[in-house]
Amino acid sequence: MVMPGLVNVHTHLAMTLYRGMAEDLVLQDWLNKLWPVEEKFTRPQTTALGVSLALCEMLRGGITTALDMYWLPEIAARTALQAGFRLGAGPVFFDPPGADHLSQPQRFIAAQAFFEEFGGNPMIIPCVQAHGTYTVGPENLVKAFAVAQQAGALFQTHASETRGEVEMVRKQYGCSPVEHLHHLGLLGSTTVLAHCVHIGEDEIGLLAASGTGVSHNPLSNFKLASGVAPVVKMLKAGVKSGLGTDGACSGNDLDLWKAMRMAALMQKTIHKDPTVATARQMVRMATIEGAGVLGMEKQIGSLETGKLADLILIDMNRPHLTPLYDVYPQLVYAVGRDDVRTVLIHGRLVMQDGVLLTLDEEKILAEMGAFARLAAG
Numbered sequence: 058m059v060m061p062g063l064v065n066v067h068t069h070l071a072m073t074l075y076r077g078m079a080e081d082l083v084l085q086d087w088l089n090k091l092w093p094v095e096e097k098f099t100r101p102q103t104t105a106l107g108v109s110l111a112l113c114e115m116l117r118g119g120i121t122t123a124l125d126m127y128w129l130p131e132i133a134a135r136t137a138l139q140a141g142f143r144l145g146a147g148p149v150f151f152d153p154p155g156a157d158h159l160s161q162p163q164r165f166i167a168a169q170a171f172f173e174e175f176g177g178n179p180m181i182i183p184c185v186q187a188h189g190t191y192t193v194g195p196e197n198l199v200k201a202f203a204v205a206q207q208a209g210a211l212f213q214t215h216a217s218e219t220r221g222e223v224e225m226v227r228k229q230y231g232c233s234p235v236e237h238l239h240h241l242g243l244l245g246s247t248t249v250l251a252h253c254v255h256i257g258e259d260e261i262g263l264l265a266a267s268g269t270g271v272s273h274n275p276l277s278n279f280k281l282a283s284g285v286a287p288v289v290k291m292l293k294a295g296v297k298s299g300l301g302t303d304g305a306c307s308g309n310d311l312d313l314w315k316a317m318r319m320a321a322l323m324q325k326t327i328h329k330d331p332t333v334a335t336a337r338q339m340v341r342m343a344t345i346e347g348a349g350v351l352g353m354e355k356q357i358g359s360l361e362t363g364k365l366a367d368l369i370l371i372d373m374n375r376p377h378l379t380p381l382y383d384v385y386p387q388l389v390y391a392v393g394r395d396d397v398r399t400v401l402i403h404g405r406l407v408m409q410d411g412v413l414l415t416l417d418e419e420k421i422l423a424e425m426g427a428f429a430r431l432a433a434g
């Protein structure tokens with residue numbers, strides 16, 4: 058079967074470096090464990106290695122576009138270009154000292170350098186990455202948003218991932234993260250919010266009315282026990298919603314087939330209603346709706362004349378995919394990433410019959426093994 062490539066609307070690619078390093082912890086302890094390690098190992102070479110491994114994994118799983126948020130975005134973008142992968146990436150804004158050691162003024166210079174290097178490149182979707190409303194103050198959030206607007210870039214931030222985060226923001230600003238962003242004028246059609254787990258009806262209304270995009274990351278949310286996002290309500294209200302894997306430290310893999318299945322099952326369970334979160338809706342979220350979150354729905358996300366050729370071929374002639382009565386439930390409840398055989402991005406063949414053509418997978422795996430021995434030591 059041929060279908061559009063999957064669109065992963067939230068991830069932290071280079072975090073494959075630390076996959077499995079901090080496990081079974083609450084979010085704050087998890088961050089406290091990972092941040093010092095990132096501080097130590099965030100260098101161009103290791104970042105390129107982490108991104109390369111993530112690209113191998115995503116291509117094998119039929120993902121052809123991803124929106125990354127991580128340190129050294131220029132390394133991620135260069136690595137993606139070499140591999141022929143379509144990547145959303147861009148300058149990071151973060152108030153505490155970051156693993157990239159940039160001062161606040163340097164962040165603005167780095168942003169301009171990023172846009173100068175990658176602006177107009179059809180394979181790079183520029184996106185300013187402000188970590189969250191609890192890690193970036195209002196003044197810098199507004200400035201980061203202005204940088205994005207000026208460059209014609211997207212603006213992404215984490216919002217309402219955990220109850221703790223919502224309480225923290227409420228205490229500081231007297232409102233929820235989504236309301237805070239709304240008051241600052243930062244919601245809109247070029248804004249992407251990761252998670253939106255703990256949001257109410259009013260906030261869903263704000264997201265729908267402003268055309269703000271949301272990334273739902275079921276695996277990360279369940280594993281970190283963050284909660285269950287009101288996906289059915291958001292879809293009903295017309296909120297632009299895509300699916301993400303989040304980083305390999307929280308997910309722990311970059312598998313959108315699993316995300317589709319988990320999202321559907323969880324919504325059906327909490328609503329006690331098997332008719333909600335349909336297979337068709339999940340496939341749309343992983344393709345055309347995800348493309349819409351990135352402002353790319355006219356170029357990618359569906360098989361239509363005149364669109365860019367981001368295509369995947371799936372081997373449907375397998376025991377677990379037989380017989381085939383309806384393609385949508387098969388894709389969500391039965392297909393796995395190992396069924397993806399061939400991948401084209403922007404018309405270029407990047408995986409053919411299970412062989413990656415633009416990445417030296419064997420070398421990447423060996424280098425990652427060596428890195429893990431160093432990091433664990």
Ligand SMILES: [Zn+2]
Pocket residue numbers: 067068069215251303304
């Ligand atoms: Zn995230």
